[in-house]
Amino acid sequence: xxxxxxxxxxxxxxSVRYPGTAHAALxxxxxxxxxxxxxxxxxxxxxxxTTLLNLVAxxxxxxxxxxxxxxxxxxxxGAERGVVFQDDALLPWLNVLDNVxxxxxxxxxxxxxxxxxxxxxxxxxxxxxxxxxxxxxxSGGMRQRVGLARALAADPRVxxxxxxxxxxxxFIREQMQELLLRIWRETGKxxxxxxxxxxxxxxxxxxxxxMSPGPGRIVERLSLDFGQRYAAGESARSIKSDPQFIATxxxxxxxxxxxRQPHTSGA
Amino acid sequence: MSAELTLGEHDxxxxxxxxxxxxxxxxxxxxxxxxxxxxxxxxxxxTATGLIQPLFLPSPQAVLAKLWLVSTKGYMDATLWQHxxxxxxxxxxxxxxxxxxxxxxxxxIGLSRVARGVLDPLIELYRPIxxxxxxxxxxxxxxxxxxxxxxxIYLAIFAPxxxxxxxxxxxVDQTRIRAALSFGATRWQLIxxxxxxxxxxxxxxxxxxxxxxxxxxxVAAELVAATRGLGFMVQSAAQFLVTDVVxxxxxxIALIAFALELGLRAxxxxxxxxxxxx
Numbered sequence: 001x002x003x004x005x006x007x008x009x010x011x012x013x014x015s016v017r018y019p020g021t022a023h024a025a026l027x028x029x030x031x032x033x034x035x036x037x038x039x040x041x042x043x044x045x046x047x048x049x050t051t052l053l054n055l056v057a058x059x060x061x062x063x064x065x066x067x068x069x070x071x072x073x074x075x076x077x078g079a080e081r082g083v084v085f086q087d088d089a090l091l092p093w094l095n096v097l098d099n100v101x102x103x104x105x106x107x108x109x110x111x112x113x114x115x116x117x118x119x120x121x122x123x124x125x126x127x128x129x130x131x132x133x134x135x136x137x138x139s140g141g142m143r144q145r146v147g148l149a150r151a152l153a154a155d156p157r158v159x160x161x162x163x164x165x166x167x168x169x170x171f172i173r174e175q176m177q178e179l180l181l182r183i184w185r186e187t188g189k190x191x192x193x194x195x196x197x198x199x200x201x202x203x204x205x206x207x208x209x210x211m212s213p214g215p216g217r218i219v220e221r222l223s224l225d226f227g228q229r230y231a232a233g234e235s236a237r238s239i240k241s242d243p244q245f246i247a248t249x250x251x252x253x254x255x256x257x258x259x260r261q262p263h264t265s266g267a
Numbered sequence: 268m269s270a271e272l273t274l275g276e277h278d279x280x281x282x283x284x285x286x287x288x289x290x291x292x293x294x295x296x297x298x299x300x301x302x303x304x305x306x307x308x309x310x311x312x313x314t315a316t317g318l319i320q321p322l323f324l325p326s327p328q329a330v331l332a333k334l335w336l337v338s339t340k341g342y343m344d345a346t347l348w349q350h351x352x353x354x355x356x357x358x359x360x361x362x363x364x365x366x367x368x369x370x371x372x373x374x375x376i377g378l379s380r381v382a383r384g385v386l387d388p389l390i391e392l393y394r395p396i397x398x399x400x401x402x403x404x405x406x407x408x409x410x411x412x413x414x415x416x417x418x419x420i421y422l423a424i425f426a427p428x429x430x431x432x433x434x435x436x437x438x439v440d441q442t443r444i445r446a447a448l449s450f451g452a453t454r455w456q457l458i459x460x461x462x463x464x465x466x467x468x469x470x471x472x473x474x475x476x477x478x479x480x481x482x483x484x485x486v487a488a489e490l491v492a493a494t495r496g497l498g499f500m501v502q503s504a505a506q507f508l509v510t511d512v513v514x515x516x517x518x519x520i521a522l523i524a525f526a527l528e529l530g531l532r533a534x535x536x537x538x539x540x541x542x543x544x545x
Contacts, residue, residue: 059445079451089442092541093464103450106460136541154450 007070009033009056009158009190014065016051016216024063025051027215033158033207038184038191038227040205042198044256048216049194053162056192057083069157079103082156086163088147090135096122096146097131103154114153121149124183141172145179152187161193165200173197177204178236185231198256202226202249203240210252212259219259224248325511330518333511342512343503345495351519353495354485357413361420361481362474369425369477370470373432374458377466383433394426398484402491411492419491423484424477431473435466468539475531482524 011031017024026048033039041049054060056067058077067074069081077083082103090099097118098105104114122128125145130138135146144164151159164180165173177200184191195201201208204227210220226239226248239245307327313319314326321329338347345353375382393401398419409415439462447461489498501516535542 057445057449059448077445077448077451079449081449083446083449085442085446087442089440089446091443091461091464092544093467093539102447102460106447106450106452106456134541136544150446151449 007035007157008068009070009192010066010068011052011056012066012068014055014062014067016048016055016060017063023213024215026055026062027217029065029216029218031209031218033190033192035190036188037206038181038193038204039207039209040193040195040201041209041211042195042201042252042256043211043216044196044213044259046213046216047211048213049196049211050162051216052211053083053160053192053194056158057081057160079107079154080157082151082154082159084144084147084151084159084161084164086166088135088143090143090146090150092134092136094135095131096127096133096135096138099135099146100149100153102150107154118149118153121153124152124186125149125179139172140168141176144168144176148180148183152183152189156189158190158192161191163194163196166195166197173200174236178230180204181227181230184227198252199240199249202245202252203230203236208252210255210259220255222248222252322508322510325514329511330514333515337512337515342500342509343494345500347500347515347519350495350497350500351523353493353499354489354497357417357488357496358420358478358481358485361417361424362478364417364421365424365428365477365481366474369428369473370432370463373429373470373473374436374462374466376429376433377436378458378462386429387433390426390429393422394430398423398487402487406491415491416488416493416496419488420481420484424474424481427477427480428470428473431469431476432466435469436462438469439465468535468542471531471535471538475528475535478527478531479524482520482527485520 009032011029014026014029015024016026029048029052031039031052041052043049051060055062056074058074058081061075074081091102094102097115100121101109101114101118104117109117119128119131122131125148127142127145127149130142130146135143138146148164161180165176168176180191180193181204183189193204202224205222205224206227208222208224209218210222211217212219226242226245229239230236310324311327314321314324325333334347336342340346341349372382372386376386377383401422402419405415405419409418443461443465444457447457452460485496486498486501489496490502493499497516497520501513501520504510504512504516
């Protein structure tokens with residue numbers, strides 16, 4: 001859907017410093033999100049990964065540096081960047097269908113048009129039978145799927161996900177990861193996903209960005225293909241029990257701990 | 268005592284998101300009915316002994332008979348229904364005007380530092396004053412017509428709704444706002460589609476409280492050259508020591524207030540069924 005190979009989301013030497021804090025929340029962070037890539041930012045709390053997502057979403061402005069999406073500077077929130085929130089942020093007075101169509105309603109589409117689109121997206125996230133349901137009657141996993149559908153309905157150029165599966169139990173979380181990979185393959189959207197779950201990060205990412213606190217910065221970048229293997233048809237179980245997957249996971253784990261406890265010897 | 272009463276009438280608890288519809292305390296009705304029956308029995312018992320003259324406390328039967336008389340023949344040139352209609356029209360007019368003005372004012376206070384700085388002290392200053400205290404001023408400024416009566420009730424309803432709306436607006440979930448912003452919502456769309464619906468529980472609580480204070484201001488409002496109205500009926504009956512009409516008027520006022528409260532609670536359950544669940 002995006003035009004040329006020049007279509008990139010670029011975070012260029014961005015720093016963020018909140019007034020009255022010792023360390024910068026983000027220090028000199030650069031990142032490029034290529035078309036059809038799934039970038040996962042992984043790190044412990046305080047590493048600035050949520051700040052990074054809020055910057056790209058346009059909710060906050062950088063102290064220095066620039067962010068551009070397909071050549072246009074990012075200066076504020078916009079519909080071309082869809083956001084999925086940790087606590088779904090759905091509107092309880094709207095039913096599932098109207099929640100999914102919310103972005104289209106704000107854009108001024110008429111009711112018929114936006115409902116057709118919303119039903120289509122609901123099918124994509126396996127919720128076709130739930131259009132008329134009240135969102136507060138749904139389980140956490142379903143609500144998160146509605147949140148994903150709402151972001152997808154507006155057909156954004158990039159999808160930003162802030163620990164979207166963090167509040168779900170392990171079983172549902174795995175289902176959601178597989179659903180996300182399927183949608184990623186089907187739509188070809190660029191995705192920036194924030195998580196603190198190491199296995200999730202290694203499984204999903206085409207580009208894994210490891211972050212560390214004090215000041216928040218990127219300490220390592222890995223190119224992975226486990227998500228692509230799942231998208232190509234391999235089963236999640238076979239990927240996650242692959243020695244290569246386990247080795248990568250252990251490597252990332254070691255790196256996270258090395259940066260998490262820099263002053264503790266033998267940790 | 269009277270000071271305490273006045274305070275009580277205008278006491279305005281900060282509108283917390285109402286939790287009083289918790290499932291376990293859903294039906295306190297049977298006990299409540301028993302209480303009322305008990306009071307009625309006591310009333311009947313005391314008056315039946317003849318120890319208290321009807322001038323001080325008429326019997327329930329006498330009040331019931333008066334209800335029939337006042338609703339068919341009338342009291343002070345108007346039937347009970349005409350008195351009721353006059354009072355009802357005043358309170359509905361005042362309520363509509365208060366909602367139309369207080370909700371935008373509350374939204375402004377909740378969203379804008381400037382609006383808050385300007386309007387908040389004004390509301391907080393006039394809110395605790397008992398309506399009877401500023402009634403003379405209202406009469407001097409606006410005369411003895413319908414306007415003064417409605418204005419007095421309106422003032423009593425306005426403050427609770429404005430304050431509750433402002434509270435609701437300030438407590439809107441920030442991620443909902445961000446979600447709407449991420450779809451490119453304009454400021455007006457934010458207010459219309461996110462902020463107002465989010466604040467609706469608080470607005471309804473404000474209306475509940477406001478309607479309570481407004482209804483209790485009714486008698487004061489109808490002190491001013493009224494010829495009809497429940498408050499007027501009670502006062503003129505008191506002047507002629509027609510105690511059964513006084514008691515009847517008080518009971519009707521109480522009953523209507525109770526019905527309004529129940530109606531608004533039902534409306535809350537209907538309009539915001541997700542309360543406490545989302």
